[in-house]
Amino acid sequence: MDFMSDSSRNQRRFRTFNVIDDFNCEALGIDIAISLPTGRITRYQNKLTRYHGYQLEI
Template sequence: MLNAITDRHLRWGFPKCFNRIKKLGYQWNHKRVYRVYCELKLNLRVKRKKRIPPRCPEKSLVPNKQGECWSMDFMSDSSRNQRTFNVIDDFNCEALGIDIAVSLPAERITRYLDKLAEYHGYPLKIRVDNGSEFTGKTFINWAKSHDIAIDY
């Protein structure tokens, strides 16, 4: 019975299999079903979340001139279901730009940064957090192509 259920539903774990057996009218308790489940080697491997390697925090230095270092981050407005992408120059705390959209993937961010660089020039360093938009290949390759250091 257990083999038939797991053959049909490959990704089901023990609780779903046990509930299906109970619905089919079998009166086996969970300990017996779990013992058989383990003997048949049906345990599913638990996939763990990928961990970002730890970075040693350093005291952030104040840049010496304008356009040397930019800081970027996201904010969200839950009432309007929108996200904002903010870019700030660290030298004088000037907001260089704010992009507003429902979805802000890395491709859109790099296009927006290219638009900002047309007016302000490319920075030497960018300060960001560990968000998925900033740790992905698209953003990292964009930064490498423009010789920009990323400070996490």
């Protein structure tokens, strides 16, 4: 998981929340918004978990 920040051509700033599986080098999801409060991040993580499932313990 990582956060990034950038701006568009008209200087409008936005942030991204990136979730990447390092083992498979697969991007599991990217959420883009002007503001990323904690509640939104938690809901997005729950959404990804419902779609991809939990990682199995070995």
